[in-house]
Amino acid sequence: MEAPVTDDRLLHQRIAGGEEAALGELYDRFAPLVFGLSARITRDRSAAEDITQEVFISFWERPLAFDPGRGTLRAWLATIAHRRAVDHVRAQERRKASVLGPRLVEPEPERLEDAVLSRQEADGVRLAVGKLPDDLREVIELAYYRGRTYRQVAEELGLPEGTAKSRIRTGLRRLADALTEEGA
Template sequence: MEAPYDDRLLHQRVVGGDESALGEVYDRLSPLIFGLSLRVTRDRVIAEDITQEVFLVFWERPLAYDPGRGTLRAWLATIAHRRAVDHVRAEERRRVSALGPRLFEREPARPEDGVLAADEAERVRQAVTRLPDGLRQAVELAYFGGRTYRQVGEELGVPEGTAKSRIRLALRRLADALAEEEV
């Protein structure tokens, strides 16, 4: 078993510019940071990049970490998780925006397929309009506006967790409503 290390002492050494302290932190925590990033992104190269970015943040701005608020492990893991999620969301937005125009330009394989798709899209739009205002606004900002949970919360003036709960509840209600309509 490895000897315990002192976050405060390592932090002080990094603040003082001690590269060997950063090396110690990296040796101890990079497997965790890489594993977390890989689990979220499912891409080794991106996970490696995120791991490097996380330790670069700590090296360049060591005073951003407050040992009184939690462990260095938790702080670095939080940064890694946020960056990994941001990467996944950005990739999804890029993918959707790249496919979007092509989805509408191509001709359906059969004319009735286009009619069915348009009918389903209209039924989804109608189901969204029937949601209570708070849920409707949250889902519109997130899915039609491409906002993150945090951005939805900021725009609606509610905590991020509340925004996330509203979006999940809205999606559940939409799924139930559309299942009743057999969409």
């Protein structure tokens, strides 16, 4: 389990040093995670592709925004992707509300293979979330399945914001470890 953390730190150092090949390695390693999370939240393949690109460009431009002492690179990238995807969904909802008023818009149908892959990934994540301790599972479900910000999670559960943030980070770290063990 120590090797991925060491690899991530080395990869981070290489990117911070401006090594373009390291960015390619980062993308190859984490793009499926970033894209999958973005696609699940936005339910829009094109938006998920854009968000994935934005996450990696942002990391390339500001690699020191990631602090390896505070968590894994995988969890950090997932958090950034989650935030951007939630922001995208909120912006879309505001846009639809202002243009369409109270009318509902039907989502575009998914391609069958995308739906199957998304379903398998979602089932694996759901199982891993279900195995978390109650306090961690609760914050992860609110943040990632219900689209709440850490502030909203804190408010809803009556927790200090720092506690909510900490539990979300810890929950993500445990999820990443569990999914890595399962080969996801």
